[in-house]
Amino acid sequence: MPERTLLRGFRLVDPVAGHDGTTDVLVEDGLVAAVGPGLAADGAEVVDGDGLVLTPGLVDLHAHLREPGFEQKETIETGTRAAAAGGYTAVVAMPNTDPVTDNVAVIAEVRARAAAAALCEVFPAGSITRGLEGESLTDIGEMAAAGVRLLTDDGNCVGSSRVMRLALEYARPFGVLIAQHPQDAGLSEGWQMHEGHYSALLGLTGVPAEAEEVVVARDLALARLTGGRLHVMHASSARTVAMVREAKAEGLRVSAEVTPHHLTLSDEDLVTYDPNRRINPPVRTPEHRDGLRAGLADGTLDAVATDHAPHAAEEKEREFDLAPPGTIGLETAFAVVHTELVATGVLTLSELIERMSSRPAALLGLDGHGGPVIPGRPANLAAFDLTAEWTAGERPFRSLAANSAFLGRRLRGRPVHTILGGRFTLRDGEATA
Ligand SMILES: [Zn+2]
Structure with a gap:
């Protein structure tokens, strides 16, 4: 051209x-x-x-591109092609690859492969702990110096309060986000879906919303203690929204994201046992979904993030409870949220673009994305x-x-x-x- x-x-x-x-x-x-x-x-x-x-190109805080290590699910090239097809110009790649992006060498490799594909700018997230094991911190300063904007053990929750405290403290001077996959290990053991009427009806093991809430409550306390920047990933509970709203009013440095599927699906949608709707964290009740919508509308939830989680066909062609959790999302995110929230008057179009582009770009400190569209x-x-x-x-x-x-x-x-x-x-x- x-x-x-x-x-x-x-x-x-x-x-x-x-x-x-x-x-x-x-x-x-x-x-x-x-x-x-x-x-x-x-x-x-x-x-x-x-x-x-x-509009400014969309910015995704949360995508699993799977490379290196899981190229049977997705590669950086196919994942960024999906991102481009969805209107995205920047995505944050999750670190639960093999090897884990817990050091600058792997981060440089992910960047190089993304640059070669040239379909979407990729910002690799670093992991909070080495090997995602939840124990010893990665070299946060070195990764921040290499341009990493967000650290997370996504897929795993940082369970140790001490490790989470240290991460928030060490990351603070570098201005990078500590992003938590909030899920209490004990409460979520063996879960298959949200715990409630439908888990009983379908005979599946439930995980209560409290598994998320207890971790969010603790992390907000640690954000208060440390002054660090906490980012709550894939909020699924209406009470998470309430806690984040209160924390923001108090002046804590907290942000939060919500996925298109948590905004538009609920546990009622699992009656077909569709393995593609087995998602971590699970979609919950319509009341939780409505609380998430209200949180996105009033800005308590800063961003719509896809949690794009590709799996190979044979992995998902299993029974509901055996299928790995996750749904792809990059190619449908704009349309799903536009259809369900803008066309219905929950959000204006400008608010949608703010939550899918400008605000996530600002959270990451990206100058080149999210607008303004000016000379x-x-x-x-x-x-x-x-x-x-x-x-x-x-x-x-x-x-x-x-x-x-x-x-x-x-x-x-x-x-x-x-x-x-x-x-x-x-x-x-x-x-x-
Ligand atoms: Zn996660």
Whole structure:
């Protein structure tokens, strides 16, 4: 593609700049060169907006790209192709790979592979503890110096209060997030789904919401003790929302994310024993789901994160209780949340873009993502057709995996273009690499 592209007549929704209106955007040498109506093409390739919404590219705080070590589930290339297809220009890659990203050498390797694929910027998370074993801390300072923005043992909960305290203390001067997968080991032993009416009905072992809540309560106490930055991953309980709301009011440095599936599914949806809806933490009751929606709407929950968790087909083609937990999410996240929360009036479109792009970019301290879309900034952008209706899974996913909890779901709103550093990674709905 030429070095100059004129995006003509798009509805630009940019929460940071406070912009919502039809305009042209000129992209030149990877940067936004001009924003305004009636820009001259002047030799640039013209792409017509034609009713599309243009936004800062989406930013995912939580994706499992599985490489190195689990390339039968996903690779960095297929995962970032899925991200581009979903409108993402930046994702944080989870560290539960093999080897674990618990040191700068593995982090550099993940970055190099992502750079070679050139489909989405990847920010590898470092692990909090060596080998995700929950015992000795990684070299947080060294990883922060290498550009790591978020540390987590995701998949595992940091169970030791002492280790969690030290992590929050050591990370504090570097400004990196300590992100917790909050799940009490004792309360969650052998769990298969949320504990309640439906677990009894379906004969499955339940895990109560309290398994999450006791860890969130403890971690908030430790955030208060240390002044560290705590990030609560994949909130699944309405009472987690209430605790985070109170902690923010108190001035604690806490943030939280919620997934599209926890916002839109509940334990009632497990009556078909669909292994793709076996998710960690489990989807809970409609009351919890509604509490999460309210938390996202009022900003208590900062971000929608996918927890994109690909698995090989043979791993998910097992009985519900034997299937590994997780759903893919990068390619459906925007459409699911747009369909269920924006079209129904829970969130405005600008709020949605804020929660899926600007706010997660700000939490990570990413200058080049999340907007504002103004001259001089990197051209990391996405365009969506809000009126397009489609069915999840009707065409093959770009992800190597197909374990989507949303298969067959009718969705409204579709990513059409994704632009990374001025270059199309998705164009007219088709991957360009
Ligand atoms: Zn997790």
